[in-house]
Amino acid sequence: MTAVAKRSNNRNEALLDAASSLFASGGYGGTSMRNIAKASGMLPGSIYYHYPSKADLLYAVYARGVDMICERHDRMVAACNDAWKRLEIALANHILTVTETSDDVGVMNRVLPDQVPERSTDLIAQRDRYEQRIRELVDALPLAPSGGPAHDRRILRLMIIGATSWTQTWYRSGHTRPEAIAAQFCAFLKQPLQIQQSIQQ
Amino acid sequence: MTAVAKRSNNRNEALLDAASSLFASGGYGGTSMRNIAKASGMLPGSIYYHYPSKADLLYAVYARGVDMICERHDRMVAACNDAWKRLEIALANHILTVTETSDDVGVMNRVLPDQVPERSTDLIAQRDRYEQRIRELVDALPLAPSGGPAHDRRILRLMIIGATSWTQTWYRSGHTRPEAIAAQFCAFLKQPLQIQQSIQQ
DNA sequence: TTGTTAACCAAACAAACGTTTGCTATTCTA
DNA sequence: TAGAATAGCAAACGTTTGTTTGGTTAACAA
Numbered sequence: 268m269t270a271v272a273k274r275s276n277n278r279n280e281a282l283l284d285a286a287s288s289l290f291a292s293g294g295y296g297g298t299s300m301r302n303i304a305k306a307s308g309m310l311p312g313s314i315y316y317h318y319p320s321k322a323d324l325l326y327a328v329y330a331r332g333v334d335m336i337c338e339r340h341d342r343m344v345a346a347c348n349d350a351w352k353r354l355e356i357a358l359a360n361h362i363l364t365v366t367e368t369s370d371d372v373g374v375m376n377r378v379l380p381d382q383v384p385e386r387s388t389d390l391i392a393q394r395d396r397y398e399q400r401i402r403e404l405v406d407a408l409p410l411a412p413s414g415g416p417a418h419d420r421r422i423l424r425l426m427i428i429g430a431t432s433w434t435q436t437w438y439r440s441g442h443t444r445p446e447a448i449a450a451q452f453c454a455f456l457k458q459p460l461q462i463q464q465s466i467q468q
Numbered sequence: 469m470t471a472v473a474k475r476s477n478n479r480n481e482a483l484l485d486a487a488s489s490l491f492a493s494g495g496y497g498g499t500s501m502r503n504i505a506k507a508s509g510m511l512p513g514s515i516y517y518h519y520p521s522k523a524d525l526l527y528a529v530y531a532r533g534v535d536m537i538c539e540r541h542d543r544m545v546a547a548c549n550d551a552w553k554r555l556e557i558a559l560a561n562h563i564l565t566v567t568e569t570s571d572d573v574g575v576m577n578r579v580l581p582d583q584v585p586e587r588s589t590d591l592i593a594q595r596d597r598y599e600q601r602i603r604e605l606v607d608a609l610p611l612a613p614s615g616g617p618a619h620d621r622r623i624l625r626l627m628i629i630g631a632t633s634w635t636q637t638w639y640r641s642g643h644t645r646p647e648a649i650a651a652q653f654c655a656f657l658k659q660p661l662q663i664q665q666s667i668q669q
Numbered sequence: 670t671t672g673t674t675a676a677c678c679a680a681a682c683a684a685a686c687g688t689t690t691g692c693t694a695t696t697c698t699a
Numbered sequence: 700t701a702g703a704a705t706a707g708c709a710a711a712c713g714t715t716t717g718t719t720t721g722g723t724t725a726a727c728a729a
Contacts, residue, residue: 274674275727278677294580296498311718319718321718413655416651425631426634426653429630429632429634430630432630434630437626454616473698477705500686501688510707511710513707513709514707515688516689521688
């Protein structure tokens with residue numbers, strides 16, 4: 268239980284960065300320990316000084332990603348009181364973080380928990396830490412009564428998470444900015460897209 | 469160029485079915501040729517009588533999935549004239565096909581083209597065959613003028629595709645039915661979710 | 670300055686991987 | 700019914716995989 272002192276030449280962080288970048292672009296199965304080792308300037312066996320297995324390394328990257336997006340989320344969302352605006356800020360943070368700020372968060376979006384069976388339960392728990400925050404924002408939205416079937420906030424939440432996660436596959440820097448994408452998403456949801464006449468067709 | 473006659477005991481289809489099921493649940497990297505061989509009752513080497521490589525086998529499954537979802541799409545959408553209803557039908561078809569009807573389509577949703585570099589261009593082309601249909605439906609939607617920033621139909625299309633693709637990760641049979649999910653998606657988009665007062669806040 | 674140990678290196682391990690090769694049996698054609 | 704092509708089987712190929720083991724060096728506490 269005694270704390271283990273880390274030395275100044277500890278390259279654990281460089282290792283995580285390299286793993287992060289490779290997992291985010293190549294996925295779990297598409298990235299080998301040798302790739303990671305080469306990218307972080309170590310030999311393959313040296314990784315095992317830091318993590319006992321590939322699955323544990325992935326988990327460390329994944330958890331670091333969740334930490335980062337949650338921290339940014341909490342900080343940015345707190346600065347606003349309007350429910351819709353809070354959601355928009357959260358989505359902008361998600362898209363920006365996933366696509367440009369941090370590969371760790373890209374890993375969270377790209378690697379599905381069941382691709383890492385040894386740690387799938389832990390990965391789901393980590394992901395839930397973030398999704399819980401989205402759930403709270405969606406539950407706080409003031410929704411107009413539905414003209415058709417009753418609104419299901421669970422479906423709305425999953426719809427929003429799906430649309431946002433998917434941005435990773437099509438986002439290209441230089442085109443529509445993350446903030447603008449998030450604004451569009453919210454605009455589509457909160458304003459009537461249908462011309463009024465055809466509602467009561 | 470001469471046509472090659474196929475025999476009655478040709479098990480190519482059983483091979484595709486097995487590959488389909490495994491690729492859909494395990495992904496490309498998570499599925500081995502030995503797994504596929506065992507599931508289809510062959511030896512690993514025998515697969516190479518039918519397909520020259522793992523990437524080509526994946527492509528065959530993928531293309532079969534696109535064929536299936538496009539065929540169903542065309543048939544079902546043609547039966548309706550209302551633009552919003554046509555989109556709703558298309559999304560219901562997508563969700564139903566991905567989650568319950570065909571593993572092939574699950575493969576299309578799960579395997580990203582860049583995970584199969586040897587055929588990534590062809591995979592993208594196949595996927596576009598389907599996405600083009602969604603694009604047409606979204607472009608045909610009558611949209612009310614936006615109260616905020618001008619609507620971007622490209623973003624709307626990607627939002628819809630993202631939300632729909634994501635259903636594969638959370639859909640469980642016995643809960644909300646595909647048709648109901650599609651109806652909710654469309655309801656959220658075409659009806660005002662925001663109470664009217666707060667629009668002109 | 671000495672002793673400890675954190676942080677690696679160097680080299681190998683067994684298993685799994687995609688794939689190839691040579692051969693055989695079954696089905697269909699002529 | 701003879702011949703040829705189809706649709707495999709059986710066994711191995713070389714490579715890559717995640718991982719282990721034993722030794723080495725440099726940083727830090729005393």
